[in-house]
Amino acid sequence: GESVGLHLPTLSVQEGDNSIINCAYSNSASDYFIWYKQESGKGPQFIIDIRSNMDKRQGQRVTVLLNKTVKHLSLQIAATQPGDSAVYFCAERTGTASKLTFGTGTRLQVTL
Amino acid sequence: ETGVTQSPTHLIKTRGQQVTLRCSSQSGHNTVSWYQQALGQGPQFIFQYYREEENGRGNFPPRFSGLQFPNYSSELNVNALELDDSALYLCASSQGGYSNEKLFFGSGTQLSVL
Numbered sequence: 001g002e003s004v005g006l007h008l009p010t011l012s013v014q015e016g017d018n019s020i021i022n023c024a025y026s027n028s029a030s031d032y033f034i035w036y037k038q039e040s041g042k043g044p045q046f047i048i049d050i051r052s053n054m055d056k057r058q059g060q061r062v063t064v065l066l067n068k069t070v071k072h073l074s075l076q077i078a079a080t081q082p083g084d085s086a087v088y089f090c091a092e093r094t095g096t097a098s099k100l101t102f103g104t105g106t107r108l109q110v111t112l
Numbered sequence: 113e114t115g116v117t118q119s120p121t122h123l124i125k126t127r128g129q130q131v132t133l134r135c136s137s138q139s140g141h142n143t144v145s146w147y148q149q150a151l152g153q154g155p156q157f158i159f160q161y162y163r164e165e166e167n168g169r170g171n172f173p174p175r176f177s178g179l180q181f182p183n184y185s186s187e188l189n190v191n192a193l194e195l196d197d198s199a200l201y202l203c204a205s206s207q208g209g210y211s212n213e214k215l216f217f218g219s220g221t222q223l224s225v226l
Binding site for chain 2 (some may be wrong): 041045046093099102
């Protein structure tokens with residue numbers, strides 16, 4: 001249960017505010033990116049993905065932005081809720097590689 | 113939406129023992145990937161199975177091995193357990209072999225090696 005994120009960077013936001021979680025990826029050849037949410041005791045949960053031929057994609061309350069020039073990915077969560085509290089990971093895929101490479105994660109804490 | 117189930121949820125072993133972890137993929141998914149997640153870190157790719165064959169492997173020694181069955185379920189076997197093998201082992205399923213998109217993860221098996 002306590003296997004995730006004891007010493008991770010932490011972002012603290014108030015309920016109702018917007019959250020922005022950032023991720024720097026490593027490989028300029030990466031063509032696909034995913035954001036996952038991981039709650040304590042659970043596996044990563046898919047949030048949203050984006051291909052490298054796009055720079056923005058929107059889902060329900062979430063937006064992912066991709067800046068290939070500086071190899072940067074961000075996840076924006078609108079009207080953050082207590083249930084959004086978790087560790088968030090970005091992951092990248094390079095070409096036809098069968099693996100995803102995950103970042104180190106950011107803990108999001110939502111305060112009331 | 114996950115539908116990926118893993119067993120057991122927790123396991124305690126001693127150094128030198130062998131362990132088998134099991135995973136049932138989400139309905140309609142033919143590809144299974146295994147990841148190791150150490151405390152405070154992101155998941156690390158172990159290997160992937162597609163059509164019952166290993167489809168790619170991360171930087172893990174040969175004592176980490178796997179199987180995929182005709183129903184797409186999978187096993188992860190670890191021989192000669194070491195203390196550093198203590199971690200959360202995650203199984204993820206997807207469609208399409210090399211097309212490693214939209215992986216859906218199970219809740220994992222927490223392995224403790226004493």
